[in-house]
Amino acid sequence: MVQRVLSASIIGLNVEVVEVEVDIQKKIPSFEIVGLPDTTVKESKERVRSAITNMGYMFPLNRIVINLVPAYVKKEGSILDVAIAMGILLASGQVEDTGIIDINNTVFVGELSLDGQLKHTKGVLPVVLHAIELGFKNIFVPDANKDECKIVSKDINIFPAKNLLDIIESLEGKLDTIPLKFELVNNKRETSELDFLDVRGQHSSKRAIEIAAAGGHNILMIGGPGGGKTMLARRTPTIMPEMDMKEIIETTKIYSVAGMLDGKGIIAERPFRSPHHTSSDVAIIGGGRIPKPGEISLAHNGVLFLDELQEFKSNVLQVLRQPLEEGIITISRAEGNVTFLANFMFVGAMNVGKDNSDSVYSSSDIIRILHKISTPFIDRIDMHIEVPKVKFQEIMDNSNNSKRSEYYRERVIRAREIQKERFQKFGLNIKTNSRIPPNIISEICEISESSKKLLEVVMSKFKISMRSYHKILKISRTIADLEGSEIIQDQHVAEAVQYRVLDKIVYS
Structure with a gap:
């Protein structure tokens, strides 16, 4: 038998x-x-x-x-x-x-x-x-x-x-077997040693990261060494909302398959992954003989930080194009295809401008770097910002006018709630403005007549791509949500355009 x-x-x-x-x-x-x-x-x-x-x-x-x-x-x-x-x-x-x-x-x-x-x-x-x-x-x-x-x-x-x-x-029947009891997850954020209060100056950069966190936008920080790019990146998860049950289960599944729970039981806080630029393709993307999640999947529902972006292998950056757009990564092997979740907030940092001048970078610096980082990859990053050097007065200012992460997090949560209500009205199964599909972007990102004229001037002057145009609209939508404005106004568009600094070089 x-x-x-x-x-x-x-x-x-x-x-x-x-x-x-x-x-x-x-x-x-x-x-x-x-x-x-x-x-x-x-x-x-x-x-x-x-x-x-x-x-x-x-x-x-x-x-x-x-x-x-x-x-x-x-x-x-x-x-x-x-x-x-x-x-x-x-x-x-x-x-x-x-x-x-x-x-x-x-x-x-x-x-x-x-x-x-x-x-x-x-x-x-x-x-x-x-x-x-x-x-x-x-x-x-x-x-x-x-x-x-x-x-x-x-x-x-x-x-x-x-x-x-x-x-x-x-x-x-010799052992009185009792099923495991259900326990609710405590997803309340534990007190973190990292806080935006630690970062001196860089108010414009903090504002940009607040917008990125509110709308789930990818962001690239460009500046000289020692400006605070890594400090800002590592504090980004502290201003993001707590994960809901669906996100906790998704993230824990990935860590369970990877064998990386390390006695934690569940992953209730947003992951922060920062692979070194010498990491192998498989370590970052995932795969292997027995397909395993890579760093981009381990960053699912959290932050993926790539420091010294220009030092990463070109083929690794090109493969990132799919998860940046779709939130998944598909690995093809002779035995079949495997798909891993990879819906992360991308934060990149590039060191450019090696002189001691006040300028962050020159066009020649960027053109040199773009030989390693392709234009299609840059085009998929929502926001590019300058991170200037911190002034001596800001370093010595003990009054420190910076705000705590809690201040930014409350604003981010309010903006996310506005987005959630809007997406429910449209019947969309998305959470952030960065994922608005192209077919209804004009309905969700409603702009004033004067803002349309401003966008027309920008497109005409810089000859930006359609994808970049959509990125500007989505960023503008997030800025308006942070201000509680239903209609996108001129000031929202003008600020959004400032966060596309590479368009001036790439498309000029």
Whole structure:
């Protein structure tokens, strides 16, 4: 008789339910796993064998065939260990199916150690969410993964287990199994050591970052070394709104698959990722033999900061064009395509102008850099701003007229609420002005007649692209939202144009 146990396999962020079929026959002892297992799955034979014997059970000295259904899908990782072990114990009659927990409606996931303990396993949260979507009632997970599952435990019975014996005794009714309790996420921001108050001067730059955070706009800061670009970038998450439940689950899923939860359970604060310019393509974009999320996916719902932008490999920057526009990254391999979420706020910094003059940069500096950074990439960045050197008087001014991050965050939240109400009226599933689709941008970004004339002059003088025109409209919309204005006025457009400083060089 063939025993069937349910488990799952993960490719990227996609989950495939796997039916583990176990057939034990009285023939020459052997142990085979079929159904496109990768090396890790094949190695589970030794983990399962040792775990079963070290838990006090007998590993069958028969011919054992494990079939992983569907056979055409590649199975990867150690997440199938528990299901294989339970299938063998049930098929050999050593564990009785009492019916207390419906095995046909239960998913088993987790990696086994040689002594039968369940180890922390990557990708458990996506599996739990997929099991909920398919209507399964129960799932057994490693006890080490229970914290990441609490936020979805009201929709399914989640049974955390420390070892294989916990699962066995739960099925046989010897252990009083209590499902994991649902816990609300505390997404209130913890007190951060970083604050905009720390940045002396740079009031225009702070204003630009406030606008970028309010509208979800990408921003590029240009200036000489020591002007405060990195300080501003690292404090950007402190003025962004708290993540909602959907964002928390999305972000935690990515970190779960990447194996980077580090005991946190969930990711409730917006990520800040700052990869070095020497990082490999795969480290930043994602991929590999077994596709893993890269830095751009780890920055999902947060901030991706690329310092010394011109030093990054050109092919890496070109690949960023898709996530900057669509909020996702698709990685193509011979075995298929994998799509990761990558909806981040991009913050870039470039050091230009090596002399000691007051000017931030010259046209020749930018033209030299644009040989490395293509115009199409620059065109996809909403805002380009100058970050001048901090004046001596501002450094020595102990009164420090700067405002705290809390001040900017409150203004950003109010602007986001205005955007949320507007998008709901239009039936749009977006959150920020930066994602307004082109087909309705004229309806959402309603401008005055005089503002239209101003935009006409700008387009005529600088010969900017249609994409740049739309960027200016979206930035203007955000500035108007910060002021609580329904109609975009001249001053909003004029300020938005100032945040496109590279257009003067690129299109002139």
